[in-house]
Amino acid sequence: MSIIKALNITKTYNSTAVPVHALNGIDLEIEKGEFTAIVGPSGCGKTTLLNILGGLDHPTSGEVSLAGTNITTMQDGKLIDFRLRNIGFVFQAYNLIPVLTTQENVEFIMLLQKRPKKERDERALELLTQMGIADKASQRPSQLSGGQQQRVAVARALASKPQFILADEPTANLDSHSTSALLDIMAKMNKEEGATFVFSTHDQRVIDKARRIITLEDGQIISDETR
Amino acid sequence: MLLKLSWKNIWRSKLRSLVVIGSIIMGIWAMIFGNGFMNGFIVSYMANSINHDISHIQVHHPEFKRDQEVKYNVESGIQKAAEIRSWNGVVGATTRTLVTGMISSPRKASGVQIRGIDTENEAEVTRLDSLIGEGTYFEEINRNPIVIGSKLAENLQVGIKSKVVLTFNDVNGTLTQVSGRIAGIIKSSSLSLGESYVFMRQEDLSRQLGIEGNIHEIAILLGPQVDPQTIVDKYKSEFKGDLVETWEEIAPQLAYMQDLYGSMLYVLMGIILTALVFGIINTMLMAVLERMKELGMLMAVGMTRIRVFLMIMIETIYLGVVGAPLGLLLGWATVNYLNHDGVDLTAYSEGLEAFGYDSILYPYVADEVYLIVTIGVFVTAFVGAIYPALKAIRLKPVEALHKI
Numbered sequence: 194m195s196i197i198k199a200l201n202i203t204k205t206y207n208s209t210a211v212p213v214h215a216l217n218g219i220d221l222e223i224e225k226g227e228f229t230a231i232v233g234p235s236g237c238g239k240t241t242l243l244n245i246l247g248g249l250d251h252p253t254s255g256e257v258s259l260a261g262t263n264i265t266t267m268q269d270g271k272l273i274d275f276r277l278r279n280i281g282f283v284f285q286a287y288n289l290i291p292v293l294t295t296q297e298n299v300e301f302i303m304l305l306q307k308r309p310k311k312e313r314d315e316r317a318l319e320l321l322t323q324m325g326i327a328d329k330a331s332q333r334p335s336q337l338s339g340g341q342q343q344r345v346a347v348a349r350a351l352a353s354k355p356q357f358i359l360a361d362e363p364t365a366n367l368d369s370h371s372t373s374a375l376l377d378i379m380a381k382m383n384k385e386e387g388a389t390f391v392f393s394t395h396d397q398r399v400i401d402k403a404r405r406i407i408t409l410e411d412g413q414i415i416s417d418e419t420r
Numbered sequence: 421m422l423l424k425l426s427w428k429n430i431w432r433s434k435l436r437s438l439v440v441i442g443s444i445i446m447g448i449w450a451m452i453f454g455n456g457f458m459n460g461f462i463v464s465y466m467a468n469s470i471n472h473d474i475s476h477i478q479v480h481h482p483e484f485k486r487d488q489e490v491k492y493n494v495e496s497g498i499q500k501a502a503e504i505r506s507w508n509g510v511v512g513a514t515t516r517t518l519v520t521g522m523i524s525s526p527r528k529a530s531g532v533q534i535r536g537i538d539t540e541n542e543a544e545v546t547r548l549d550s551l552i553g554e555g556t557y558f559e560e561i562n563r564n565p566i567v568i569g570s571k572l573a574e575n576l577q578v579g580i581k582s583k584v585v586l587t588f589n590d591v592n593g594t595l596t597q598v599s600g601r602i603a604g605i606i607k608s609s610s611l612s613l614g615e616s617y618v619f620m621r622q623e624d625l626s627r628q629l630g631i632e633g634n635i636h637e638i639a640i641l642l643g644p645q646v647d648p649q650t651i652v653d654k655y656k657s658e659f660k661g662d663l664v665e666t667w668e669e670i671a672p673q674l675a676y677m678q679d680l681y682g683s684m685l686y687v688l689m690g691i692i693l694t695a696l697v698f699g700i701i702n703t704m705l706m707a708v709l710e711r712m713k714e715l716g717m718l719m720a721v722g723m724t725r726i727r728v729f730l731m732i733m734i735e736t737i738y739l740g741v742v743g744a745p746l747g748l749l750l751g752w753a754t755v756n757y758l759n760h761d762g763v764d765l766t767a768y769s770e771g772l773e774a775f776g777y778d779s780i781l782y783p784y785v786a787d788e789v790y791l792i793v794t795i796g797v798f799v800t801a802f803v804g805a806i807y808p809a810l811k812a813i814r815l816k817p818v819e820a821l822h823k824i
């Protein structure tokens with residue numbers, strides 16, 4: 194069974210003078226364990242699609258099922274809880290809570306899920322070790338480099354073992370060295386923990402690391418290849 | 421978890437939080453200090469009035485109050501006063517002969533109440549002797565020594581040993597003139613003592629009025645914590661036919677003032693807390709708006725609206741939690757310090773004394789005021805937090821973040 198299933202998704206923004214048809218009939222299935230990139234030129238609808246797949250925005254028409262649950266008509270309050278239990282997010286920026294330490298940030302989702310302290314600590318340290326930043330556990334985000342901050346964000350997304358992780362241009366603010374380091378870690382976690390990643394990018398080096406590449410243009414899928 | 425996060429959040433912008441905490445401290449301090457000051461005023465005013473002027477209980481002929489006619493005397497008043505002095509709880513009782521008249525100096529004249537007093541017992545009851553600022557308490561003048569207030573002396577342009585003439589109707593309605601000399605001048609902040617009363621020895625006045633041995637008023641001073649009503653009851657059971665009143669009946673404005681000042685505390689609190697509420701709304705709104713992206717992220721990853729709402733509320737309450745004890749402590753310390761030493765308002769007392777206030781005040785604050793102020797501040801913080809907190813949860817994660 195697919196973990197993400199989108200049926201004939203359209204999205205029209207009406208807030209502008211001329212309505213913008215950001216997505217024009219997207220059909221998409223993503224299986225557990227995939228490592229998938231959504232690519233395409235700027236304005237093709239990558240962010241819009243990820244928002245809808247993550248339950249952060251509602252499609253204008255079509256249906257989205259996540260882990261067997263139809264979220265299309267779910268209310269906002271329920272959706273927050275659904276996201277908390279099922280989806281990990283990595284944003285381009287503003288991922289971390291500046292007043293908390295690295296470790297507390299990694300534990301944050303588990304804390305919201307009310308997991309016991311022992312489990313949280315063990316999981317956070319395990320992930321920080323795998324990310325190579327265990328020594329930064331008690332530092333604040335502002336003391337970390339951009340690449341390290343994004344690794345903390347990935348660790349936080351992974352910590353609660355969600356059904357899948359969505360990342361919209363997670364490397365957009367990183368230099369090339371940090372970009373490949375972050376992608377390597379994501380690939381490693383995909384392999385070792387079987388974590389499902391869907392990320393958007395227009396960076397060719399990132400695209401090269403993906404196993405499945407979905408290309409959008411004008412709100413439509415123009416190619417979908419798995420290597 | 422929220423508690424810890426909120427606590428850390430308020431220290432993100434140290435200066436801003438400190439400004440709010442500072443205004444909470446100042447607000448609480450001002451409320452407590454203002455209340456203490458007002459209490460100081462009213463206590464000194466009431467103590468002045470009771471101890472130097474009206475006493476706790478007064479006895480008159482039932483008709484005297486209405487007509488103030490010389491013939492309405494308290495029957496066997498002098499003997500009654502002597503007996504009252506032996507009662508438990510009574511500090512002193514004195515008799516007075518009263519007549520309305522005029523005092524004139526060679527330069528000016530003024531309408532006054534002339535009070536023929538039992539000098540010894542008057543000193544027990546109103547401590548009139550202690551108020552003499554200039555001259556003596558009915559000494560050094562042989563014929564008709566007179567004591568008046570400093571304000572009146574100023575008006576009449578008279579000094580010690582100056583000659584004055586008193587004019588009044590005697591018991592038969594005959595216009596009578598008596599000349600005397602100023603023996604002493606009273607220094608008092610009280611309005612009536614300062615300019616409306618003229619004191620003579622009782623025997624001098626009674627003789628001129630033609631009512632020797634009769635008096636119009638008995639004034640009774642009680643010990644602290646003695647309920648005037650018990651003495652009134654005792655009087656009524658011992659002696660019939662007289663009008664006996666407590667200070668609250670004689671001067672309802674005093675009791676009234678106490679209430680008025682009480683409600684002024686709430687007006688003061690209202691003003692300060694309103695200012696505080698706007699300060700808090702402003703600050704917390706800034707705190708929310710500059711964290712839009714972060715709040716959007718929190719809601720995107722699964723922090724519920726209730727939790728976000730609570731987080732903002734708790735942050736605000738924390739500001740109160742830090743500020744309130746400091747403000748209370750500061751207010752308490754100020755009031756206690758001033759209560760010990762008194763606040764000397766002599767420099768500004770010109771205006772105050774005209775209203776009958778003393779120039780040294782002893783501020784004090786009732787315990788429950790601290791509680792009321794604390795509750796007021798927390799309610800204010802709560803109210804001030806609601807709007808910013810609502811603003812925070814109305815954010816849409818996608819819009820706040822712009823991008824996931």
Ligand SMILES: Nc1ncnc2c1ncn2[C@@H]1O[C@H](COP(=O)(O)OP(=O)(O)OP(=O)(O)O)[C@@H](O)[C@H]1O
Pocket residue numbers: 206207208209213214215233234235236237238239240241242395
């Ligand atoms: N909130 C919005 N209101 C109106 N139009 C929007 C809104 N968000 C996106 N759009 C429009 O929808 C289209 C798709 O935008 P989207 O952000 O999904 O593209 P993208 O592929 O993520 O682009 P980029 O690579 O620049 O991030 C664009 O034409 C954009 O201008």
Ligand SMILES: [Mg+2]
Pocket residue numbers: 239240241361823
């Ligand atoms: Mg985008």
